[in-house]
Amino acid sequence: MTGGPDVGPDPYGLQQRLVDFVTALRTKGIMVGTGETVDAAEAMTRLGLDERSILREGLAGTLTRKHSQRETFDEVFDIYFPPRVGRPRSAEQVPADFDVETLRDMLVETLAVADLDALGELAEIAVDRFGEIGGDPAGWSAKQTLDRVQPQNLLARTMGLRGDDDAVVELGGVSPRDQVRDLIGRFRERVEDEARRRTSETRGRERMVLTAVQAQTEHVDFLSANAEQLEEMRRGVRALARRLATRLSVRRRRSHRNTIDIRRTMRKSMSTGGTPIDLVFAKPRPSRPDLVLLCDVSSSVSGFSGFTMLLVQAMKNQFKKVKVYAFVNAMADVTELISVDGDEDGAGLQARILEQAHVQHGTSSSDYGAAFAEFVARDLESIGSRSSVLILGDARTNYREPGLDDLREIRARSNRTFWLNPEQENIWGTGDSAAFDYADVVEMHECRSVEQLGEFVSRLLPA
Amino acid sequence: MTRTMPFASVADVSERLAAVGYLPSDAIATTVFLASELGKPLLIEGPAGVGKTALAQAVSDATGSPLVRLQCYEGVDEARALYEWNHAKQLLRITASKDESWDETRADIFSEEFLLARPLLTAIRNEEPTVLLIDETDKADIEIEGLLLEVLGDFQITIPEMGTVRARHRPFVVLTSNASRELSEALRRRCIFLHVDYPDSDLEERIVQAKVPGLEHSLTKSIVRVINALRELPLRKAPSVSETIDWANTLLALGAVELDEDTMRDSLGVILKHRSDQEKAQKLLDMESALAR
Structure with a gap:
């Protein structure tokens, strides 16, 4: 290695x-x-x-x-720059009648003694034996390998072989069970690496890069992100909020270099014999806007909404007041439920909103018309003439009434209203999407990745 | 390209840094070697307290070259970074020279004697190879980046009244950043980039052993294990290497022989600096002790 x-x-x-x-x-x-x-x-x-x-x-x-x-x-x-090329030596040495069960037996033994090198060799053998998929040129699939080997089901057997399941764990230590889980995770990673390596040899490197390499977190599409990527995004939410805030304060400092603070300029001129060489400018006092967030939290867009809610919450000292409403087909105030300090990881956020706030009745599919109507009837007061309203959702109405009039009312009452749509702009208006109808009423922006969201939020705040 | 420090190989970097008490990972040793070989500045990013600044100090110690440090902050300007004329002294000189002609006076007041060299000029003028540390670059304004680009590009500074100062020896430049602001692409492009993260537990144990030699080996192991468990928690500020070392020192001073619950509870303030973080750690502790029972 x-x-x-x-x-x-x-x-x-x-x-x-x-x-x-x-x-x-x-x-x-x-x-x-x-x-x-x-x-x-x-x-x-x-x-x-x-x-x-x-x-x-x-x-x-x-x-x-x-x-x-x-x-x-x-x-x-x-x-x-692969660590090696061709069929691994370990795979050439195994007998022809080697089957899945033999491999699983060997895997249990290796997991029990936590031998990382042997684990790597077993991964090579597994991919070589059970991962090959037909096609011209041939390829190797990590998924197929793992489906056949089923390493996740070996935990109990391994624990049996180790026999220390009830061992007392030292402070801050890792339980044997978690150690084995971690090892199984590593085996999976090795299988994925190996499958990628073998396939890129037969199918060409350019193609592998296009299909098998994950995009950077800030470019990942909200709608297609997997759990791990969402987790990654949420972990970065505080850092992103801080970066956006610094960028803003730089912009503010620059844009307010026009008023001179006479008193402090005179004071400073003392050190240069009363001649004012350096001017001192007055500190800016930016007005901070109110922000009202209306978030579709139905399952199709929950990753996007959840992340945006956390980001806004992390940046709340940039705003005068932040109100967050969530809806599926009923509107509820969830401002209190979101706390970045409580759970930066925010994994439980979605579940907590669905559980504790009245955001849906009956079906679990979104109904924009009903939600807007409810908001206008009950909570319109929360929007003032200096409020910015942000609506988050994919504008897919499930062919229900879109509620354009209520949306117009929201826009008329607010200072500015924007709609952030996590769908790609060229599929807006297809199927049950009412994106273009809504886009006629309010300004709609495509917002597919953390990068685009960050751009938008920093534009939203006044300089 | 000029080599800025006398390193022979990556392994040589590792050994010499280790000899002055800085244990580098492969990534650190490789990039330090490359930065020195290619004569480019080394840009280090990473969480606070993982040894970014200490690395510059260690390179300086390992090679016996002086360290010049420019601490950046909001509003740092050319006068603080490059050079400044000593106005007060110049005024005194002018008042003292009643019968001199203006030309004579002028030639005199813009001379070496009235020049206050700031870190960048000091590093460039130095007669021997220098380590130049530009600390917390992200805290400085964008304008300063422009200045840095110019200075770090050709290592020369023009003082209108005196002429151009060229570097005798290209300094070994280290820039650090906590990424509170994105540095400009232009600056990044000119640097070798290094992200320093928390070390793995093996390396961290060796670091603690090197820094706090009096500590029992078993206690060192426990400390590193608990610190690693804490880093897994979603904390506002995860404990970094410097906190690990502080904690080890504290426990040594307290004369602790093992890490039990009480010791930990009492010294939690050394590693966690936020109230909410301490509560989270407390919860973890309670859970662990409940499990152990």
Whole structure:
């Protein structure tokens, strides 16, 4: 496993490999300039190829510029600078009648002694034996491998073999059960890496990069994000809020460099013999807007709404007042339920809203018309002439009455009203989407990723 | 390209940093070596207290070159970063020279004697190789980035009254940032990038051993394990390496031999600085002790 990357005997030169690697990074949104590519080449010659991990750190240092790019970088790196090529030696040595049960038995033994190297070899064998999918050229599937091996069902057997299930755990320690769970997780990762490596050899690296490498968190589509990615986004919510706030304060400082604070300028001129050399400007006193959030929390858009609610909550000192309403087909005030301090991870947020607030009755499909009507009838007071209203939702009405008149009333009462739609703009208005009808009434923005959301929120706040 | 520090290889970096008490990970050693080889600034990001600033200090110690530090803050300007004329002294000089011609006086008041060199100029003028630390770059205004680009690009500073000062030796430049503001792409592009994260438990144990040599090995292990468990919690400020070391020192001073619940409860303030964080840790503690029973 240690040692240099196996770049193979092919005529594919190192220089060309680096250029292709950089091109692949660009397709994944890591914008690498020519100057950096030259630096990377320089780094390669100075570091040598003997040690793969050092090469990886060196290339990462010269080619990435943010930590958020690192995960993507590592995945692409694995494809272009694989630890080895071809069929692994471990897989060539196993007998022909080797079946799933034998592998599972070996896996239990390996898990019990927590042997990481052996775990890696078993992953190679598993992919080689049970992961091959037909097609021309052939490929290897991690999913198929894991479906057949079913490592998640080996926990009980492994614990039986270890026999320390009831061991007393030291303070801050990890229980044996969790250790095994962690090992099984690692096995899965190894299988995924191996399947990706084998397939990229037969099907071409460019294609693998396009299909198998995950996008960076800030570019991930809200609607297609998996649980892990949403978790990742939520973890970054406070950092994002802080960055947006700093960006704003910079903008404010600049835009208010016009009024001179006479008293402090005179005071400062004392040190230069009474000649005012440096001017002191008055501190800005920005007006902070009220914010009212109306969030569709039905399951199709809950990831997007949940994240936005957390972000707004984390930024609440930027606003005078924040009110958050959630709806599926009934509108309820959920401001109190959202707290960034309580759960930054916010995983329970969705469940808590559905449980504790009256956001739906009867069906669980969204009804914008009914929700807007309820809001106008009961809570319209919460919108004042200085309020900004943000509506979050995919505008899919399930062919029910869209409630355009109520929406007009909301807009008329507020200072500004925006609609953030997590769907791609070119599918607006298809099927049951009333996006264009709503877009005629209020300003609608496509908001598919954390990046777009951050852009929007910082534009919303006054300079 | 010029090599800025006398490192022979990545392994050499590791050894020499370790010799002055800084145990680097592979990533750290590799990027330090590269930054020195390619003569580029090293931009370090990461949570507070993982040893970003300490790395610059360690490079300076390991190579025996002086450390010049520019601490950035909101409103730091050219006068604080580059150089400044000593106005007061110049005024005194002018008042003292009653019968001199203006030309003579002018030539005199814009000379070395009246120049206050600030960190960037100091580092560039230094006769020997220097480590230049630009700390918390994200706290400075965007305008300063422009200045840094210029200075770090060709390592020369033009003082209109005196001429251009060129660096004898390219300083080894370290920029640190807590990412409270995104640094500009232009600045990032000129740097070797390094993200320092919390070390893995093995490395952290060795760090604690190196920094607090008197501590029992078993206690060190417990400390690192608890710290790692705390980092898993959604805290406002997770404990960093410097807190681990503080805690180890505290426990050593208290004469603790093992990490029991009471000791931990009493010293929680050393590692967690927010009330809500302490409550969360307390909850974890209660749960652990309930499980152990």
